[in-house]
Amino acid sequence: MNIARLVTALAATTLVLAVATPAHADESTSAPGTVTRPILSRAEAAPFVPRTYFGFSGEYEAPVADPWHPAPIVTPRRPDLLVGGHGFATVQEAVNAAYRAGGTERRFIGILPGVYPGTVFIPAGSPPLTLYGLGRPADVRLEFTVDATVTPAAWAALVNADGRYAEGDPAWPMFQSCATKTSATAGLCATVVWAQSTDLQLKGLTITNTLLDTVDRGTHQALALRTDADRTQLEGMRLISRQDTFLANADDVARIARVSVRDSYIEGDTDFVFGRAAAVFTATHFHLVSSRKASGGVIFAPNTAPNYPYGFLVTHCLITADDGYAAAPTGFLGRAWDQGASATGYLPGITPNGQLVIRDSLIGAGFNAVTPWAPAATTARPFAARIDDGRDLNDINYNRLYEYANGGRAHRIG
Template sequence: MKFAAPCLALAACVLPALRAQDVHVHVSPASRGNTSSTDDFPTIQMAMDHAPDPGPGGRLYLHIAPGTYKERVWVSRRRPHTTWLGTGSDPSQVVITAARTGPTNGGTFFSESVEISADDFQADNITFENSAGNVGQAVAIAVSSDRAIFKHCRFLGDQDTLFADFGRQYYVDSYISGGVDFIFGNAAAVFDKSEIHIIRPGYLTAQSRTTPTQATGYVITHSRVTAEGLDGKPFHLGRPWRAYSRVVFMYTELPETLSPQGWHDWNSNAADLTKVFYAEFANTGAGANTSQRVPWAHQLTATQAKQFEPQIFLKGTDNWNPVAEAAKLP
């Protein structure tokens, strides 16, 4: 008598159910979906809360229709591998906005319009905004995500616009605006082929590395810094939020309104400025002259600058290639 191999038969039944499948849902202000929907929702948060789980190896895609989404959105750590795709003709067509402030919501870290806590998050063609204006800390987006990618996105605010907080993050072909410390935190983040726009005299970055062994820092490369509304007053590339703050500008166009000193000491907020690593390489524009930079700033050699290229600086132990991953987005 012949018997079917039970383990093989079981595998044939179980394996199809274990295969990961991407989940695609749609978000639109015109949607009549509700919390029992599976693929159509009126708000981004409702989609994040109620869309089906793609399972291990799958990815959740939100196709977000043009509109202004006046909501506070949280992507929890239980929603890794999520991609938001704005379906408008440009990022100004899909806007996620709120007007929360630190002074009225319990501090800086409770003021964000959007909070990303899940790893492997991606966004393309979307605007993240905090519309509170010049009223103190008001975060547009807080990102605590490893292997996060933002492509063709806009980040709009004033003070503390973009909290690049934790993990490896890659921003490409994007636009970031603000007035004071508007890129801040302790992620390892690269801003590539982007525009950094300052709207009043202040500081572009406030990076917060706390030890010399942390592989964190900000790299602005192949980008452009622009300025308006400064009334003839200079601005600075950054100031140290923590003692081992690290920021590198390279292959980037700097305007004439940049302070000749380049960097600010935050009135000795960092105990020992020799621990700070602020560096430049091969920048262009009227603000790229380094002859009057602060004595604790660094001018890199080509060999030193190589380690700050996106594929190297963000590689990690898993050999992540953010440039290749970003190229897969629309």
């Protein structure tokens, strides 16, 4: 599916619908919006484009101009390393081989159609890697069932039941960092694919945490993909889980990590796109499902550094909810993740303050048009935005979740 073309076509339809809609029915879609649904003006929206999100690297407190221009991912017909068929049996084995080969040249790992159970850890220090499917994304499947509620010891036994991680292996330190945790649960180690390497490219794969609807609607983090490093690219990917599907992370909390996601599909029900990275999502379909959690689902949960202006940018994307949300539009576009503030409450300038702009996108039925942003995760801080003249869009005392030039939703659920 060409999401960008679909959004453009449906946005044109939305304009037709808008002509027949009374002006007073959708006043909140004009700048500055309301305290519960802030809207950017054209001038305010101008900086929120990919080049600014990708323009800086280094420390949050002292960003360095370092433009990154991620080009479309080009893959060879014959990869350097093959998974499936007469190649490596697991993706992890191919990653280990690429790591041991070393060097600075990009290495291509092609994956034949099939189901590849188990986790994949891609350690820092790997050469630039491209992992890609040699078939339709839906047919090249990396899958595992792991729930964050298990203990670190239980996590280690589950993840390493086949002995894929051994002392001396490249990914052993990543495995050990989770297996030896002293916390009660495995937490964010509960992921199918975990990458700490810079300049990673993933293309044409489906990654699914198959926990899915086997648990109640409670807190069951079950990540499909976690990326921790700078200059990570995803293209033509399918990421599927329920809570916390994709963590676009910055493993070093002091440094910027940039992520580009294009032409992909991401599915979940709770905070299923979250993290600290400066991430741009283009022509991507986000789908909120009600099969496990019938109401109040949340898509985005950024935990951006409080004084850094660029967290998540969602542009020319499609945002939908399943039929379970159509009758009672209780879905939320997102909320801030006040990470680390459960004991103290939100501390302005210290606690992360999630930043997100959704612009030029199509938002389908099922979302709350009056209050599309939920109270913050961790602290339940009520959502509040500035709508005064000359407002500071990065005021640490307010939320930083905005819309600009979106279509679709208001004319469907009114």
